[in-house]
């Protein structure tokens with residue numbers, strides 16, 4: 349009992365919520381949208397591939413008649429050796445043509461498939477880059493990765509083989525039916541009896557197959573999300589010795605993934621045998637009824653042989669169409685998920701006539717701004733504040749009081765629910781996002797370091813900066829010293845997230861990165877929290893110089909760092925409680941005074 353309880357706790361630990369199975373019927377509009385990715389190739393690769401398909405299909409359709417009716421009935425039946433030789437030559441020539449056409453078909457189709465996948469992945473990545481913070485708040489990184497990698501990969505087979513097979517098989521099927529009817533309508537009708545049975549079985553299976561492929565994607569996404577989180581959080585896991593529990597949870601997710609695959613492939617595997625069974629029934633009918641027709645003189649042996657050839661070919665496109673249909677179903681499930689992302693509009697968007705502020709001054713105004721991340725809680729409550737250009741303003745308050753939210757609204761990572769944010773007198777919604785953000789630098793406590801060299805990391809926001817400028821920025825924030833001590837100095841490679849650097853060193857890097865971008869507005873969100881006091885003093889000194897001519901918003905819990913700010917704004921539960929300089933607020937003996945006193949008391953105790 350206890351064991352079961354423990355297990356359920358582990359099961360309850362991770363939640364990956366947003367990737368539900370999207371249940372929609374087969375959707376032609378979506379199909380059309382997917383195929384529209386072929387459009388850029390409609391003048392080169394696509395027509396070339398279609399021509400080769402038409403050639404190969406035509407050869408396959410003509411060959412059985414030549415072999416059956418012409419060779420058997422005419423040449424061999426009439427012992428016409430000349431005709432026989434000509435026919436052998438024609439058959440040889442046709443097969444050579446088909447062979448060459450197939451080589452090119454495969455080459456061109458692969459190129460077409462790869463190009464479409466390349467375009468689609470680029471489109472999706474570009475789109476995801478433009479999406480607002482809210483989108484990423486609601487999804488795990490792993491589930492986004494699945495869509496950009498796995499879902500797009502699953503379309504590869506469809507575009508490389510599926511689409512063209514669809515055309516080829518469709519043409520073959522129609523061609524064969526027309527030829528069979530021309531040769532012997534009654535024998536054709538006899539064989540066709542099986543078609544509806546087959547159709548009925550396959551349509552029933554279709555729905556189940558489609559749903560199970562969707563389930564596979566869902567489970568894969570969950571597995572990916574969990575993997576991503578486990579690896580990123582491995583240090584915490586090990587510190588709390590939760591490896592065993594994590595492995596157990598992973599086993600659960602991995603098993604779910606395995607089971608979903610097994611279920612989908614099992615249903616998938618039923619398709620082919622059904623087609624082959626009906627093929628066998630068709631052959632039996634042909635032999636029995638065909639023999640009767642030969643006996644009563646309705647058809648010749650040549651027609652019978654041609655029929656046998658066509659029958660062999662007839663089931664091939666049907667069976668392959670079944671496979672293509674499965675590919676289509678998988679493709680539909682994936683494309684539904686891809687299009688769901690592509691249809692996601694950036695919540696923060698700009699108007700067509702957005703203003704480009706080339707020389708921002710840095711005057712910020714909040715007027716009755718209300719904001720909530722979700723419907724349940726208010727993060728900011730009718731906030732009004734003014735920050736003059738060039739001022740340094742500190743935001744203080746308890747955890748969760750709304751400091752970062754104010755910074756988020758200034759960078760326009762979110763839009764205010766009510767009220768207005770203005771920069772240099774312009775409503776922020778009227779500004780071009782790139783012109784706004786390129787003049788704002790944000791330094792967060794959790795600094796993101798990209799894989800690459802230290803030099804590249806500092807240069808991240810200002811790709812045109814010279815090495816000298818990078819070094820100057822690093823010196824200005826006191827990062828030069830530790831960088832010089834690294835094995836390769838500025839050329840030292842750091843891995844993703846900069847795990848080889850200390851938190852403080854990463855912080856210094858992000859300072860240099862922010863300053864190099866030469867912003868008009870600098871937002872420092874708990875930026876000096878991980879830096880030792882000595883370095884902080886250095887940075888404070890450097891900052892004084894660097895903040896000249898810029899508007900700065902400093903968010904700090906360590907109140908000693910913000911004493912000299914022009915203005916201190918005290919927040920509580922999304923409301924502004926106090927506003928003024930350090931001395932004014934100390935005189936007021938309000939919340940700020942209490943916070944400062946509390947910190948001094950803590951220091952005294954320490």
Ligand SMILES: Nc1ncnc2c1ncn2[C@@H]1O[C@H](COP(=O)(O)OP(=O)(O)OP(=O)(O)O)[C@@H](O)[C@H]1O
Nearest residue numbers: 485721722727745746747748749750751752753754
């Ligand atoms: N992405 C988010 N989605 C939903 N709620 C959020 C999100 N970010 C913050 N919140 C909530 O909004 C409120 C204000 O958060 P905010 O990050 O602005 O606080 P803060 O004052 O910066 O806190 P801290 O000092 O801990 O950084 C909090 O209640 C927080 O839980």
